Amino acid sequence: MAFSGLHVVCGYPGSLFARDKSQAILGKIAWSEAPTSGVTSTNVAPTESAGSGQAMFRIRAAADSWVSVGPTPDATTGKRFLVPAATDYDVYAEPGDKFQWVEA
Template sequence: MALNGLHVTAGYAGSYRRDKSQPILGKIIWSEAPASGAATTNVAPAISDVFGQPVFRFRSSADVYVSIGPTPNAAASPRILVPAGTDYDVFAEPGDKVAWSAA
């Protein structure tokens, strides 16, 4: 199935095995494809003593604006431009949600 819109993955950067390989996105907690203008139903996980600060990874089928926060609004600043077909990683605060709109 082709991607239509924005796909969000939440997890942690790196690995709990700090002496092993360091993937950019290590432990995945959840993923979602929210509708334009709607916030994710899931929130960024808590900061972990083992895994560190949570990360959102975005991938979009078109250029979009993304907003992150407790009540994100992608129609207003601050927001991030996420280019189509590109993985885009951003650190998040626990409890943050994501919303997006077409660029």
């Protein structure tokens, strides 16, 4: 089945051990979701736990998309950024942040 829409994974960057020697890749996963366009995610960015650091969202869209991240995200008229199609896009999230997207 072909990928459509947008998918977001929330997790922590890098290793939980020897963080100063690890690569900045997605490590511990907290949740993932594929919200419908214009609908705010049901999950929120978690707080730091057990030295995990700041959570991040990894976003992948099937088409160019406007994305908004925050406590009350609005991808149509609020603060937003463009995520190009077929590209992994990482952004740090504050605890409690949610996610919303609309196709560009």
